[in-house]
Amino acid sequence: MKGLVLYPDGHYALDDVPEPALGQGRYAPHDVLIEVAYCGICGSDVHGWHVSEGTRLAGPAKAVVGGHEMSGTVRAVGPAVTRVKPGDRVVGEIVTNFCGECVNCKAGKVNICVNVPPKEGRIHYTEGGAFARWVTWPDFALHVLPDSVSLEAAVLMEPTAGSVHCLFERLEVRAGESVAILGPGARGQLLLQLARAAGARPTLISGVQRDARVRLPMAESLGADRVVNIDEEDLIAAARELTGGQGFDVVVENAGVASAVEQAIEIARPGGRVMISGGGIRGGVTIPLHTWPVIVKELTLYGEISHNWSSWNTAVQMAARGQVRLEPLLTRVYPLSEWEQGFSDAAVGDDVMRVALRPD
Ligand SMILES: [Zn+2]
Ligand SMILES: [Zn+2]
Known part of the structure; x- marks a missing residue:
């Protein structure tokens, strides 16, 4: 499949990459195979691409497919998955790896894990992200979308x-x-x-x-x-x-x-x-x-940094009830093959809220 790959030096290229499969990643057998509908271009994605060499944040340790503001449809689930099933429309949390044992993790505040710094160990920097047709995601970080929330609108769920x-x-x-x-x-x-x-x-x-x-x-x-x-x-x-x-x-x-x-x-x-x-x-x-x-x-x-499961739960429910409107904030969608235009719009467009990519 085509994937928009983020390289360790911070540059992107649309490359041929292997399709991800269940059972391969670190969250197996809790992994879920998702057909990506949309993936939003976050400021953090653009940052590595647009700004000058000297001020780039450290990229991933190895080349991976980028993108984390993902919405899509579940196509297959690992043997331990019970929270979602094939056909569910879902939105995925950014997964920041956490230790599960420290004082904050024990209190559910995994976003400020004492042992894993917040900008390190993000799953889309280790397992690969959603600027491609297929991605795997751990089931604990997926939220099923209520009928009233579209896959387009769900691109905005992460900033929500x-x-x-x-x-x-x-x-x-x-x-x-x-x-x-x-x-x-x-x-x-x-x-x-x-x-x-x-x-x-x-x-x-x-x-x-x-x-x-x-x-x-x-x-x-x-x-x-x-x-x-x-x-x-x-x-x-x-x-x-x-x-x-x-x-x-x-x-x-x-x-x-x-x-x-x-x-x-x-x-x-x-x-x-x-x-x-x-x-x-x-x-x-x-x-x-x-x-x-x-x-x-x-x-x-x-x-404040990131969010926790509770933040996502509240965001999805409020979007479902129309207490927060996400559609007006998705300015434009480009096919993956036009990613450079999308990144350019996201970086410098003065008419832009959010730009998303979809698989060609
Ligand atoms: Zn983001
Ligand atoms: Zn921890």
Whole structure:
């Protein structure tokens, strides 16, 4: 089969690769053979491809088929599989290998396993991913899609699960709290919808000039009380105005640039909660943090990474009930043979939320 292969040096090529089969991988006999419908192009996929040589994250140890934002149909199951059956439409979690024995794994927080760093041992970097027609996935990391969730929409389930983890499991956002989201990409739009579903009001989302054509209007259509183009408007003033001068209860920095971290701290109210969330796929950002506002406002700073089974379960159920809309965020689908155009759109398109590839 054709597979879009990610090489250890970070480059991709559409190559002939062997079809995966049950019983071969590390999760056999709990492995499931899936016919891929779509695989989203994540920022983490593009990052290795688009940015200059010197700033690439380490690629996989050996050449593997890339892609992890997978939806598809189960075609065969290993002998120990009971959770899914052939014909089920499924979405797959990113599987980050974990030890199962440490204090966090024992508490179900396998995303912060003490013994396996979060960026290491991702299954699509060891077993191969879903930029191909066939992929195997461990059954414990699959979720059956309810009828009301399409395979197209399911491409967005992974960032939705991450947003559930960020907003509900980490920040514990509640009804009536004011929430600001800095950065209007797909992740920002999902955070916005989840905040609204939880009853958070008012909500603000900010972006820059390149977001003005599609992303900020999208946020408006999804219910943001205020959208701010920070290249044209004063974010601090807008935040003050929207919150009656007190600042936001919760601010999610989702842009991954130093100025956004500073703004997040600035627009949080005294006693507020600030999530440092953007820039994770690039290894974070380094900033000289002025600690005074954190001290005098008694801010609580949060981090978050990935998601857990519970985050996925919540994401799938909320999508099924229409509490979060995923379809508007899938901007374009390309056949695998046109992967370069897809990656280019995902990397630099200012009209793009999510781009997906499908097998030819
Ligand atoms: Zn992703
Ligand atoms: Zn562990």
